[in-house]
Each structure stands twice: as C-alpha cells, then as structure tokens.
Amino acid sequence: MWPVLALGVACCAGAATAQERVLPLSELRSGVTFAGSNVRAMQADDLANPAMLWVERGEKLWNTAAESSGKACASCHGAAQTSMRGVAASYPKFDANATALLDIEARINDCRTRRQQAPALARESEDLLALTAFVAYQSRGAPLAVTIDGPARAAFERGREFYFTRHGQMNIACTQCHDESWGKRLLAETISQGHPTAFPAYRLEWQSLGSLQRRLRACLFGIRAEMPAPGAPELTDLELYLAWRAQGLAIEAPGVRR
Amino acid sequence: MTIAERRVTRRRALLAGGALAIAPWLPARADERDIATIPALAAFLAGRKPRWERIHLDLPGLADNGQAVPMKIVVDGPFAPGPYVKVIRLFSQRNPVPEMATFEFPVAVERVEVESRIRLAGTQRIVAVATMSDDALFAAGADVVVTIDACMDGT
Amino acid sequence: MPDARINVPQEVPRGRPFEVRVLIRHPMETGYRTDDTGKQIPRNVVTTFICRYNGEAVFSARLSPGIAANPYLRFFVTARESGELAFDWVDDRGVRGNERAIVTVV
Numbered sequence: 001m002w003p004v005l006a007l008g009v010a011c012c013a014g015a016a017t018a019q020e021r022v023l024p025l026s027e028l029r030s031g032v033t034f035a036g037s038n039v040r041a042m043q044a045d046d047l048a049n050p051a052m053l054w055v056e057r058g059e060k061l062w063n064t065a066a067e068s069s070g071k072a073c074a075s076c077h078g079a080a081q082t083s084m085r086g087v088a089a090s091y092p093k094f095d096a097n098a099t100a101l102l103d104i105e106a107r108i109n110d111c112r113t114r115r116q117q118a119p120a121l122a123r124e125s126e127d128l129l130a131l132t133a134f135v136a137y138q139s140r141g142a143p144l145a146v147t148i149d150g151p152a153r154a155a156f157e158r159g160r161e162f163y164f165t166r167h168g169q170m171n172i173a174c175t176q177c178h179d180e181s182w183g184k185r186l187l188a189e190t191i192s193q194g195h196p197t198a199f200p201a202y203r204l205e206w207q208s209l210g211s212l213q214r215r216l217r218a219c220l221f222g223i224r225a226e227m228p229a230p231g232a233p234e235l236t237d238l239e240l241y242l243a244w245r246a247q248g249l250a251i252e253a254p255g256v257r258r
Numbered sequence: 259m260t261i262a263e264r265r266v267t268r269r270r271a272l273l274a275g276g277a278l279a280i281a282p283w284l285p286a287r288a289d290e291r292d293i294a295t296i297p298a299l300a301a302f303l304a305g306r307k308p309r310w311e312r313i314h315l316d317l318p319g320l321a322d323n324g325q326a327v328p329m330k331i332v333v334d335g336p337f338a339p340g341p342y343v344k345v346i347r348l349f350s351q352r353n354p355v356p357e358m359a360t361f362e363f364p365v366a367v368e369r370v371e372v373e374s375r376i377r378l379a380g381t382q383r384i385v386a387v388a389t390m391s392d393d394a395l396f397a398a399g400a401d402v403v404v405t406i407d408a409c410m411d412g413t
Numbered sequence: 414m415p416d417a418r419i420n421v422p423q424e425v426p427r428g429r430p431f432e433v434r435v436l437i438r439h440p441m442e443t444g445y446r447t448d449d450t451g452k453q454i455p456r457n458v459v460t461t462f463i464c465r466y467n468g469e470a471v472f473s474a475r476l477s478p479g480i481a482a483n484p485y486l487r488f489f490v491t492a493r494e495s496g497e498l499a500f501d502w503v504d505d506r507g508v509r510g511n512e513r514a515i516v517t518v519v
Contacts, residue, residue: 036322047420050483053438056418186408188320204323205411207440207482214413222409258322326481350479354445358479364470365491369430373487377443377479 022179023193025248032252034183034192039204043256051133051202051254054126054209058134061127066118073131076115080138088139089251092240094152101155101236104132105211123230129209133200136253143250144197146243155233159241162234168225189258194219195246196239198255209254212239292385292399298356299349299385308387308395313346315386315398317376324404326375331361331386333370333396341390342366352382366391378404416510419500424517425492433464433472435486435500437510443478457505459484466516467496492518 032040046052062080065072077083092103098110108131109120121128148156163174177186178194185191199212206214213235217227228234289310293300316330333343343366348358361372376384385399418436425431437459444456456478464472471490490498498514 036318036320038318038328039322041328047418047434047436048485050436050485052418053436053483188405189408204326204481205407206413207325210413218411218413219409221412227413348479353479354443355477355479358477360475361488362473362475364473365466367430367471367489367491369489371487371489373485374474375481375485377441377481 021245022175023245028195028246028249029182029193030249030252031192031195031198031257032255034190035256035258039256039258042202043198043252049202049254049256051200051209051256054130054133054200055137055254057126057130058132058137061131062134066112066116069115069117071116073111073116080134084135084138086139086142088136088253089142089145090147092155092236092243093147094150094155096151099151101152101233101240103213103236103239104135105213106231106236108132108135124211124214129200129211132211133209133254136200136251139251140253141250143248144243144246146240146247148240148244152240155237156240156244158234159237159239162238163241163245167220168223170223170225172223174219193246194242195249196242197246197249198252198257200253201255201257203257205258212242215257292351292383292397295383296349296351296356296385299387302347302349302357302387303395306395308397310397310399313386313388313396313398315384315400317384317400317402319401319403321378321402321404323407324378324380327378327402327404328373329376329384330371330373331398333388335368335370337366337368337370341392341394343370343388344391345389346370346372347387347389348376349385349387350376350378350382351384353377353379358384378402380404417500417512419498419512419514421498421514421516424519427492427518430489430491431516433486433488433490433498435462435464435484435512437462437484437486437502439482439484439504439510441476441478441480441482441484445478459502459504459510462486462500462502464488464490465499465501466490467494468499492516494518 032043042048062073088104091107092101095102095110102110105123105128108128112118113120166173174194177191182191182193196212199215200209202209213230216235216238217230220227293303312334314332317327321327331346337343343363346361350356350358358376359374381403383399383401385397387395387397389395416438420434422431439459440457441459442454442457446454448454458478459476462474462476463470472488474486476484495516495518498516500512501509503509
C-alpha cells in the first residue's frame with residue numbers, strides 16, 4: 001500500500017516543481033546510511049533504542065485524560081495504532097482552523113488547547129517529545145508525502161528560500177552541505193543529505209530525544225547563525241521544504257543519531 | 259569485530275581525525291604497561307598480575323559520540339567444573355572517575371556476557387578485569403578514539 | 414516517564430542461560446556539566462542496579478558517570494524455576510526505580 005501512495009503523491013507534488021528538486025527520488029538516502037554501525041544498530045533495535053522510552057511515555061499520555069475536560073487523545077482518536085497510522089507522513093500540514101502551517105508538535109498542542117481544554121506543552125518538554133515520538137512511531141515505514149499546494153504553498157516557498165539562503169558567520173546555505181557535499185567528510189563525520197525522516201530522534205550528543213526543530217537549530221548554531229526560537233514559523237516552513245525534498249523516503253522515527 | 263578489523267578501523271580513524279584525533283601512543287595489545295597508565299587499576303591490582311587472555315572487551319575503534327559508546331565484555335567458558343566469574347571491573351584511563359563500572363555475579367552463570375554503553379572523556383584505553391571465584395584475574399584492554407563534533411551543538 | 418524497558422524471553426529452557434535486557438530512563442548526570450548560567454549541574458547517576466531471581470540476587474552492577482545516559486544493560490541469567498525477575502536500582506539522590514518480569518521455565 002505504501003509504495004502506491006508514495007508514487008501517487010510524488011507525481012502530483014513533484015510535477016509542479018520537478019525541475020527544482022535537487023535530489024531525485026532514486027538518490028535519496030536516509031541519514032542512517034551515513035551513520036556509524038553502532039548508531040545504526042541502536043536504531044534498528046527497539047530494545048536498545050533509548051527513544052522508545054519516550055514512545056512508551058507517549059502511549060501513556062495518549063490514554064491520560066486532561067483534568068479540565070476529562071478527555072484523552074484516545075477519547076477522540078481511539079487506538080493510535082489505527083487512527084495515527086501514516087498520519088505523520090503528511091506533516092507539516094496547513095490547518096484551516098489554525099490558519100497556519102502545523103508540524104506534529106503544533107498539531108498536538110492545537111488539539112490539546114482546542115479540544116481537550118488542556119494547556120499547550122512547551123517545545124522540547126518531555127511530554128511533548130513523548131507524544132510526538134508516539135505519533136510519529138505510528139508512521140514508521142510510511143514514505144513522506146506532504147502537500148505543498150494551496151495554502152501551504154507560501155510556507156513551502158519561504159522554507160525553500162531559507163534552505164538556499166546563506167546564514168550565519170560561516171555564510172553557508174543548507175544546500176551547500178546537504179545537496180552539494182553529502183557523502184563528503186567533515187572532520188570525522190560524513191555529511192548526510194539532511195532528511196527529517198528519523199525525527200524526533202535520540203541524539204547521542206543530546207543524551208535525550210529531541211525534535212526536528214532542535215536539530216535544525218543545532219545546525220544553525222553550528223554555522224554560527226542566529227537560531228529562531230523553537231516553534232518559530234521559519235522552522236516550520238523549513239520542515240515543510242525538507243519533507244517535500246525527502247518525499248518517498250520512509251519515516252524511521254524515532255531514530256538514533258550521533 | 260576481529261582484532262584485524264579493529265586495527266584497520268583504528269588506522270582509518272586516525273587518518274580521518276587528523277590532528278584533532280589525539281591518539282595515545284600505546285601498544286596494540288594490552289599488557290602490564292596499561293597498569294602503570296591507570297592508577298586506579300594499579301591500586302585495585304595491588305601488585306597482582308592478571309593474565310591478558312580469556313576476557314574480551316569489544317569497543318569500537320572510533321566512537322560515533324563519546325557520550326554513548328557501546329561496550330561488550332565476554333569471558334570465555336567453560337566454568338563448570340572449576341572457577342567461575344565473580345566480578346568484572348571496568349577502568350578508564352582518562353575519565354574523571356576511572357572506576358567506570360563493576361558487574362557482580364553472585365550466582366555462577368555459564369554465559370558471562372555483559373553489554374552496556376559507556377561515556378568517554380576523550381580518546382583513551384579502557385581495561386576490563388575479571389575476578390574468578392578462586393581469585394584468579396583475567397584482563398583485556400581496548401583503545402577508543404573519540405573525536406570532537408564536526409559542528410558544535412548549542413541547543 | 415516509564416522507569417525502564419525490560420526484555421526477557423517468555424519461556425526459557427531449564428538450566429540454560431537466558432538473555433536479559435534492561436534500558437533505564439535516567440539522565441546519568443555526570444556532575445561536570447554547567448547550565449546556561451554557568452552553574453554546575455550536580456551529579457546524579459544510577460549507582461546500584463540489582464537483578465533478583467525469585468528473591469536471590471543473580472546480577473548486580475555498580476555504575477558511575479562513565480555509563481551513558483539512559484543506561485542499557487544486557488546480561489545472562491541461568492534458568493532455574495519459573496518465577497519473577499525483580500529489577501531494582503537507586504541513584505545519587507536516593508530515588509529508587511523498579512520493574513518486574515515473569516519468566517517461565519520449561
């Protein structure tokens with residue numbers, strides 16, 4: 001089922017801007033293929049992958065009722081294994097109610113505040129990471145398939161612009177490392193293609209699970225650029241561009257990275 | 259990983275790291291010289307000489323990240339009849355706390371294999387020492403190169 | 414957060430060693446890190462871990478900051494009688510964690 005879906009959406013979304021896609025589908029490689037054997041082994045084994053601790057926590061939270069409304073995620077969505085299957089593959093997504101582009105974290109908070117009358121969870125908080133990991137986990141194996149048409153178009157263009165713009169003291173654009181130099185070495189590391197499919201991921205450097213936005217901010221820190229605050233629209237726009245760029249690549253979340 | 263594979267990996271790691279991978283000049287095989295370079299190990303041994311055999315310490319030659327390095331210790335059997343493994347101690351050459359871990363086996367088990375993930379404060383030698391029920395000592399060492407991140411992460 | 418993830422085989426042959434895998438949720442704070450204001454974050458690591466099999470200690474570990482965050486342990490236990498594996502640990506602050514697993518010996 002998954003391959004057919006991927007092909008269908010890839011054709012539609014890809015056709016409009018096929019000439020702009022730097023990395024063709026056949027050349028897409030997950031970040032895990034650039035990682036060392038130990039990182040790959042940790043990701044491949046759910047019993048050794050520390051990220052699964054957050055997935056378990058997320059499952060508990062999914063079934064926990066909010067105090068004010070008595071509603072849990074499960075009250076509306078039932079079993080996540082069914083209702084959330086493949087959902088993460090279409091994010092970030094433009095939400096008509098919110099009139100904004102939402103990543104999974106923002107969607108969870110939108111649900112919490114609007115439907116559960118529960119307070120929004122802070123970005124990078126343990127609970128939000130847990131819920132995001134749990135939701136993303138339900139889409140493991142599903143190929144990324146986002147929409148960039150309609151109301152999402154403007155955000156996509158902004159995200160793409162950001163990706164091709166030089167940033168920071170080092171004056172580097174994302175494309176220079178991740179389109180032009182992937183596979184090359186930077187000190188002892190190999191530069192990946194910069195795909196978002198493993199996030200939220202347990203990064204050994206963080207000793208914790210972290211969101212895609214945290215990883216993007218870390219990249220910006222690395223090139224000595226100003227980091228937008230977590231949840232900033234620039235980051236969500238960039239998430240959309242990255243998701244489009246990685247279309248067809250299977251979700252691995254929650255992954256392990258160095 | 260075989261010893262040959264580990265040596266190749268280490269060579270490649272040294273080339274890759276360049277000037278920033280400060281590999282200590284240590285012999286490829288662990289022996290008595292390790293005891294002198296790790297005071298905590300010397301203190302534990304108190305003059306006793308372990309045999310550098312039978313226990314295997316598996317560590318990657320080049321760590322993906324010093325924060326979490328997968329480690330496996332195996333002690334070859336058979337143990338029954340005869341002495342069995344009571345304790346395995348792990349020593350670090352450069353960590354602020356040189357006694358990294360102690361694994362105890364109050365009840366004899368025929369498969370002595372322990373895995374964990376260790377933290378390394380830089381490139382160094384690690385030594386594992388097994389104490390048998392008859393107080394015999396077996397030891398093994400391994401070098402791990404730990405490089406700095408290509409890009410700093412301030413998040 | 415869940416205390417830990419435990420994996421033991423459901424059924425184990427009598428007299429044979431079986432694999433136990435434990436992943437404990439714990440930051441294993443080394444005590445050498447500083448926070449954003451430059452203040453040192455106090456050390457807090459899991460110091461002792463014990464696995465008891467039907468009440469008898471069969472494996473224990475003393476850990477240090479030299480063990481990575483969210484400590485992972487894999488070890489073997491000899492199967493004797495069906496029963497319970499009890500896992501208990503404590504950290505520098507005296508906070509205790511525990512998990513249980515049932516093992517069936519055939």
